[in-house]
Amino acid sequence: MERIVYLDGEFIKETEAKVSIFDRGFLFGDAVYEVTAVINGKLVDNEGHMIRLQRSCSELQIALPATLEQITAIQKKLIEVNQLNEGGIYLQVSRGSAGDRDFGYPENVTPTLVLFTQARNLLNSPKAVKGMKVITTEDIRWKRRDIKTVGLLAPCMAKQGALDKQVDDAWLIEDGYITEGSSNNAYIVTNDGVLITRPLSNDILHGITRKALLELAEQAQIQVEERPFTAEEAYQADEAFVSSATTFVWPVVEIDGKTIGTGKPGSVATKLRDIYIELATQNAE
Numbered sequence: 001m002e003r004i005v006y007l008d009g010e011f012i013k014e015t016e017a018k019v020s021i022f023d024r025g026f027l028f029g030d031a032v033y034e035v036t037a038v039i040n041g042k043l044v045d046n047e048g049h050m051i052r053l054q055r056s057c058s059e060l061q062i063a064l065p066a067t068l069e070q071i072t073a074i075q076k077k078l079i080e081v082n083q084l085n086e087g088g089i090y091l092q093v094s095r096g097s098a099g100d101r102d103f104g105y106p107e108n109v110t111p112t113l114v115l116f117t118q119a120r121n122l123l124n125s126p127k128a129v130k131g132m133k134v135i136t137t138e139d140i141r142w143k144r145r146d147i148k149t150v151g152l153l154a155p156c157m158a159k160q161g162a163l164d165k166q167v168d169d170a171w172l173i174e175d176g177y178i179t180e181g182s183s184n185n186a187y188i189v190t191n192d193g194v195l196i197t198r199p200l201s202n203d204i205l206h207g208i209t210r211k212a213l214l215e216l217a218e219q220a221q222i223q224v225e226e227r228p229f230t231a232e233e234a235y236q237a238d239e240a241f242v243s244s245a246t247t248f249v250w251p252v253v254e255i256d257g258k259t260i261g262t263g264k265p266g267s268v269a270t271k272l273r274d275i276y277i278e279l280a281t282q283n284a285e
């Protein structure tokens, strides 16, 4: 079925949505994005995504072309017109087109706002049951990973490198420590049950799911340590997992060919996934 997408004020067929070749998102990757999960036709944790969108735009001096309330209304309309029950909504704001190519930020351009839906099976994903295999690879990304920009070639290369090796994803390493996954935050659970994940800084994306999970972990009396960890520490861990808006929590059962824990999804990852989904479903709007 052809989707209805949103482009600059219009709800139109996906094949009819056209953006200028001078759009700076296309020429420079000068654009930011967000992905919000949809369960039962409702938006999950969307407020956090909207707040991060605003921050990404403000870091890059891109003026949001609509209020957050208007954007949320567009998201809801897209869910409705596409009859989306489960999946995600992709949202992108680029600085827009100045009708030519110059590096400096142009004045008086109208940002381009694009949204589209993606139907996906989120709750019954096979990866949640079986777990994922990952490899580690050097983190070659830029130094402002806290801004959610569409400049994603480095993560695409890392992901493809993993797929070429018949595994599911890559964990990125900088100065000997894991930063995060190619499109998710990374965690391990030590043999004495401590949940470890890298602290927030410009080195990683400040995951909306990460924030929710750390709160849930504390409520569930799971000890949390926000500190960098190495691949060697991860190989020895009892559990490993990743989080993101559309995966929620996916266990990691193998890293660099080494089995993690029992080789099956661990109890902490499974528990956090279950309580996150329960709460997210309840609070979805």
Ligand SMILES: Cc1ncc(COP(=O)(O)O)c(C=O)c1O
Binding pocket: 035, 180, 181, 182, 183, 184, 185, 204, 205, 206, 207, 208, 209, 210, 243, 244, 245, 246
């Ligand atoms: C590099 C990176 N880290 C972490 C995340 C997880 O963030 P969130 O939970 O907000 O989806 C993503 C999601 O796209 C990501 O691309």
